[in-house]
Amino acid sequence: MVLEDLFFILIALISSLVSATFGFGSAFILLGLGAYILPVKDAIALSSVLFFCATLFKSLLFRRHVDWGLAAKITIIALPFAGLGAFWLDRLETAWLTRGLGVMVLLYCLVAWTPWRLRLTIHNGTIAIASALYGFLSGLLGSGGIMKVTLFQSLGLTKEAFVGAMAATAIVTNATKMAVYFEAGLLGQEQLGMALSLVVCAFVTAWAGRRFLTTISAETFRQLVLLLLAVAGMGLLLR
Numbered sequence: 001m002v003l004e005d006l007f008f009i010l011i012a013l014i015s016s017l018v019s020a021t022f023g024f025g026s027a028f029i030l031l032g033l034g035a036y037i038l039p040v041k042d043a044i045a046l047s048s049v050l051f052f053c054a055t056l057f058k059s060l061l062f063r064r065h066v067d068w069g070l071a072a073k074i075t076i077i078a079l080p081f082a083g084l085g086a087f088w089l090d091r092l093e094t095a096w097l098t099r100g101l102g103v104m105v106l107l108y109c110l111v112a113w114t115p116w117r118l119r120l121t122i123h124n125g126t127i128a129i130a131s132a133l134y135g136f137l138s139g140l141l142g143s144g145g146i147m148k149v150t151l152f153q154s155l156g157l158t159k160e161a162f163v164g165a166m167a168a169t170a171i172v173t174n175a176t177k178m179a180v181y182f183e184a185g186l187l188g189q190e191q192l193g194m195a196l197s198l199v200v201c202a203f204v205t206a207w208a209g210r211r212f213l214t215t216i217s218a219e220t221f222r223q224l225v226l227l228l229l230a231v232a233g234m235g236l237l238l239r
Contacts, residue, residue, distance in 0.1 A: 020209020023163035032232030045186035052174035053202035062164030071168040078135030085139025086180035105233030
């Protein structure tokens with residue numbers, strides 16, 4: 001395993017811990033910084049392994065807090081759009097993908113740093129639109145979680161329910177992305193060692209994140225994460 005792979009795994013460990021604690025942020029950190037270490041398409045494909053395992057483990061840990069009916073509805077709607085986005089991943093220019101990741105990171109930071117929050121009228125139409133956008137962006141850019149963050153914040157979920165819902169609604173989507181990436185040749189035997197390391201990262205951080213959720217200052221940690229994301233996002237735009 002080369003030095004670049006080890007750095008990628010270290011970033012995966014840190015980003016997965018952030019996501020396990022707050023329910024989101026893993027993709028922005030891993031893809032934002034990982035794109036400096038590995039080719040952007042390789043970083044997106046490998047991240048899907050981490051995301052699938054992490055969401056599976058977190059769903060099990062927070063299963064009692066999840067609204068499984070809502071999770072099923074979001075998953076069913078997002079699934080075909082995730083496949084569509086993943087289908088286009090190997091057919092688009094890397095420069096466009098890199099800038100797209102940067103825009104997503106900065107957009108998220110902008111929303112998170114403002115004193116206001118988007119107010120949505122939650123009904124079946126809102127859920128359908130947010131789910132479709134989440135699925136497509138997730139398959140195309142590696143993450144569409146900003147759509148779910150906005151939706152779940154508007155629903156006023158508790159910390160545990162928020163983390164659980166973010167994970168539960170991503171399991172099938174991440175599995176679909178992995179399958180498409182494998183079919184496109186972006187995942188194969190040459191990535192097996194990296195993939196197994198990412199599985200271990202997902203398991204360890206899911207367990208640790210549940211413990212940290214009630215023992216650390218979430219706001220301070222969140223602000224540091226946002227600062228790191230903003231720097232990474234600006235760097236991607238300027239590459």
